[in-house]
Amino acid sequence: MVTIGNIELPEFPLLLAPMEDVSDPPFRRLCKEHGADLMYSEFISSEGLIRDAMKSRQKLDIFDYERPVGIQIFGGDEEAMAMSAKIVETVNPDIVDINFGCPVKKVVCKGAGAGVLKDVDLMVRLTEAVVKSTSLPVTVKTRLGWDENSINIYEVAERLQDVGIQALTIHGRTRSQMYKGEADWEPIAKVKNNPRIHIPIFGNGDIDSPEKALEYRDKYGLDGMMIGRAAIGYPWIFNEIKHFFKTGEVLPAPTVEDRVEAARNHLKWSIDWKGERVGVFETRRHYTNYFKGIPHFKEYRQRMVTHDNPNDVYAVMDEVLEKFADYKPA
Ligand SMILES: Cc1cc2nc3c(=O)[nH]c(=O)nc-3n(C[C@H](O)[C@H](O)[C@H](O)COP(=O)(O)O)c2cc1C
DSSP, rough: OEEETEEOOOOOEEEEETTTTTSHHHHHHHHHHTTEEEEEEEEEEEHHHTTTHHHHHHOOOOOGGSEEEEEEOSOHHHHHHHHHHHHHHHHSSSEEEEEEOOOOOOOGGSSGGGGGOOHHHHHHHHHHHHHHOOSOOOEEEEEEBSSSSGGGGHHHHHHHHTTTTTTEESSSSTTTTTSSSSOOOOHHHHHHOOOOOOOEEESSSSOOOOHHHHHHHHHHHEEEEEEGGGTTTTHHHHHHHHHHHHOOOOOOOOOOHHHHHHHHHHHHHHHHHHHHHHHHHHHHHGGHTTTOOTOOHHHHHHHTOOOOEEEHHHHHHHHHHHHTTTOOOO
C-alpha cells in the first residue's frame, strides 16, 4: 500500500496526469471508471484563482465519485500560491499539487511552472508557502531540471521533502526537452534510491502500453506511475495495465461499442457539468481519439463535430455502432 498523508492507495497505484484542457471532470470520471487510482485536475493559475477568473474557478469543480483527487496549482509568487492553496481548500480536494514543470510557453506560465526549475531556492519557498497555508497533503509534479546541464532533481526532491511535501511525481525529461526524445527514468529511480527519501516517488513519461508499464515497474522500483497522453481517448489503459500486472495477459482491445459508450458518456457528462452548448463544443476535440484506428471514420467524426444539438451527435454514434458492428480492433 502507498500512502499520501492519510490517503491510502493500492500497491503501485496508477495516476492520471494533470493535463490542461483534458483532465476535467468528465474525462476524469471515465479514467476513474477504467481504473485510475489517483487523479489530478489540469493546472490552475494561482493568479487566475485569486482574480476569481471564471475559467480558473470552474477548474476547481470536483465530485465525490472521483476521490481521491488532487487539484494542481502553479505560480511564481509565494503569497499568491499560499492564497490559492487556501482557495483550493474550500472545495475540499484530497490533495493540493504544485506544478513545477509547465512546458508551455504561454503567458500563464510566465515566471512559473518550469521557469522555476532554474531556481531551487524559489521552488522551496513556494512549496513551503503552500504547505504552511493548508492542512491538506501537498504533492509536487516536476521535471528533471531545466536542461541537461542543470538536472537538479536530486537536490529538489530532498529539499521539497524537508519542507513537507508528501509525494513527488517526476516526468523524466528536462524543460528544454519539451516532449522530445524519450523520458529517462534512471534519474527518477536514483531519487527513489536515495536513503534520505521516504515519500512516495512516482514516475511519469511515455507509458503507453501494459508491457511498457510492467517493464518500467520492475526496472525502476518506484512507488507508482502517472499516465498522461496514453489515456487521452483511451481510458482503458489503466485497467489494461492492472490486468497485465496481475495475470500477464493483455485484455482484448475496446470494441466499437466500448468506444461509442465512452464517447457518449463523455458528451453526456460534459453537458451535465457545463450545459448543452459548452458541453457539446468541448467534447468535440475528443472524438478523434476515441475512434482512433477505425478505418474510414472521418465522415462520422466530421458530422459529430459539426452538430450543435447533442441528440444529433448521439444519432451519429448510433450510426457508427451499426456501420462498424463487424469491426475488429487490431
Ligand atoms: C495536453 C497536455 C496538457 C498538459 N497539461 C499539464 C498540466 O496542466 N499540468 C502538468 O503538470 N502537466 C501537464 N502536462 C504534462 C503531463 O502531465 C505529463 O507530465 C506528460 O504528458 C508526460 O506524461 P505522458 O508521457 O504519460 O503523457 C500536459 C501534457 C499534455 C499532453
